[in-house]
Amino acid sequence: MIANNAFAIDLGTSNIKIYNAANDKVLVQKNMIAIENRKDMIAFGDSAYEMYEKAPANIHVSGPISSGVIADIRNMEKLLRSFITMEFRGSIKAADYYIAIPTDVTEVEKRAFYDLVKDSNVKAKRIMAVEKALADGLGMGIDVKNSQGVLVVDVGYDTTEISILSLGGIVLSKLIKVGGHVFDNSIVNAVRREFNLVIGSKTAEGVRISFNDLSQNEGKATVYGRDIVTGLPVERTLTHEFVASTLQENFRSIVDNVRVILERTPPELSADIYRHGLFLTGGACQEEGLAEKLSNEVRLRVNIAESPVNSVVLGLSQVIKKSPYRALAYTIEGLGR
Numbered sequence: 638m639i640a641n642n643a644f645a646i647d648l649g650t651s652n653i654k655i656y657n658a659a660n661d662k663v664l665v666q667k668n669m670i671a672i673e674n675r676k677d678m679i680a681f682g683d684s685a686y687e688m689y690e691k692a693p694a695n696i697h698v699s700g701p702i703s704s705g706v707i708a709d710i711r712n713m714e715k716l717l718r719s720f721i722t723m724e725f726r727g728s729i730k731a732a733d734y735y736i737a738i739p740t741d742v743t744e745v746e747k748r749a750f751y752d753l754v755k756d757s758n759v760k761a762k763r764i765m766a767v768e769k770a771l772a773d774g775l776g777m778g779i780d781v782k783n784s785q786g787v788l789v790v791d792v793g794y795d796t797t798e799i800s801i802l803s804l805g806g807i808v809l810s811k812l813i814k815v816g817g818h819v820f821d822n823s824i825v826n827a828v829r830r831e832f833n834l835v836i837g838s839k840t841a842e843g844v845r846i847s848f849n850d851l852s853q854n855e856g857k858a859t860v861y862g863r864d865i866v867t868g869l870p871v872e873r874t875l876t877h878e879f880v881a882s883t884l885q886e887n888f889r890s891i892v893d894n895v896r897v898i899l900e901r902t903p904p905e906l907s908a909d910i911y912r913h914g915l916f917l918t919g920g921a922c923q924e925e926g927l928a929e930k931l932s933n934e935v936r937l938r939v940n941i942a943e944s945p946v947n948s949v950v951l952g953l954s955q956v957i958k959k960s961p962y963r964a965l966a967y968t969i970e971g972l973g974r
């Protein structure tokens with residue numbers, strides 16, 4: 638028997654992750670597109686990101702996902718078709734698609750994920766949805782079908798999704814607008830306030846991530862930007878303390894929302910959550926100090942994902958590979974109509 642072609646896709650705001658069952662590999666690329674003169678795609682993925690914040694006015698670089706949902710359907714279709722064409726080395730063949738979908742969004746927004754695959758001309762045979770938080774749990778090695786009371790916190794680019802899973806379903810889920818990009822913006826604003834200096838969000842991200850390994854930069858980083866007063870390019874030194882204190886407010890809103898979810902959790906599940914600890918994932922969960930703060934404030938052991946960027950797509954790959962998990966996937970054809 639010839640196995641079906643199948644793809645699992647996590648459409649992140651920052652990174653698109655595509656698992657290809659044919660070679661059992663995961664592709665991670667920036668979920669970005671570069672359009673020239675309002676019509677021609679000149680780059681996609683990582684190479685579009687290279688142009689971000691650097692391109693001239695006639696080249697528009699953007700990401701079609703915003704706060705976890707599809708904001709620009711046409712460009713997302715172009716991107717998906719481009720990535721799938723790449724996976725098939727030029728000529729697209731019929732395949733099944735498994736898509737991760739956030740829970741705390743409208744039915745119309747959920748249905749848009751189905752329409753996206755259907756309308757992208759990728760020869761989709763079956764289009765299946767899996768709740769993103771369940772995929773996250775599976776991807777972190779949790780047997781989500783048989784576990785009760787699992788708290789998953791996914792800190793992404795634009796959003797943090799906080800969910801309580803139990804026996805293959807979602808008991809509670811909340812999507813809040815905090816993530817790595819919000820961290821970057823906080824740094825951009827603080828630098829402008831403190832030093833009259835305008836820096837780009839890519840620069841802010843670079844500094845933030847460089848401080849995760851203090852042995853590398855001894856707690857100091859040099860940034861280049863534009864002085865607000867003189868308009869001239871200048872360099873300044875940012876300290877680790879400055880950046881860390883800037884991020885406290887963002888950490889606080891994640892902690893507070895985890896608290897709210899815990900307060901709403903049925904007491905029967907609280908004991909299980911206490912036993913398992915909190916499962917932390919998403920690229921920005923690696924931000925220094927966040928796991929520690931969460932653990933101190935909500936008094937739970939924190940388990941950090943082995944590969945935080947990929948846990949959703951790895952979970953989706955389990956749904957494709959392991960038949961007991963197939964039941965976690967559902968069809969969304971009729972939704973939102």
Ligand SMILES: Nc1ncnc2c1ncn2[C@@H]1O[C@H](COP(=O)(O)OP(=O)(O)OP(=O)(O)O)[C@@H](O)[C@H]1O
Pocket residue numbers: 648649650651652653704705792793794795796797816817818842845846849919920921922923924925945946
């Ligand atoms: N080592 C690291 N330390 C801190 N932050 C990191 C690190 N590596 C990646 N990130 C951050 O992770 C974020 C991207 O993570 P991820 O791929 O999980 O987001 P996404 O799935 O695209 O977004 P969303 O889930 O919000 O739609 C970026 O903001 C990036 O700065």
Ligand SMILES: [Mg+2]
Pocket residue numbers: 649650791793794919
């Ligand atoms: Mg994500």
